[in-house]
Amino acid sequence: MAEEKMKKENKGKKNKKNKPSSQKWKKYKIDGDKIVREACCTRCGPGVFLSKSQGRLYCGKCHYTEFIAKK
Numbered sequence: 001m002a003e004e005k006m007k008k009e010n011k012g013k014k015n016k017k018n019k020p021s022s023q024k025w026k027k028y029k030i031d032g033d034k035i036v037r038e039a040c041c042t043r044c045g046p047g048v049f050l051s052k053s054q055g056r057l058y059c060g061k062c063h064y065t066e067f068i069a070k071k
């Protein structure tokens, strides 16, 4: 019964799922008086961060990929 009620209420509405936010603020660190940024895209400039995956840095905006040298 409870499920039926839920379906009725949802009629004509999209199921909203809360997407995880980009959490860009986590890319900034404050070191004394300076702001330290994590790897930024060289094409897009500061403000566009690169994501780390499989030993690579990837820009989601311009699809720029930077390889991290292995030690």
Ligand SMILES: [Zn+2]
Pocket (backbone or CB within 6 Å): 041, 042, 043, 044, 045, 048, 059, 060, 061, 062, 063, 064
């Ligand atoms: Zn970029």
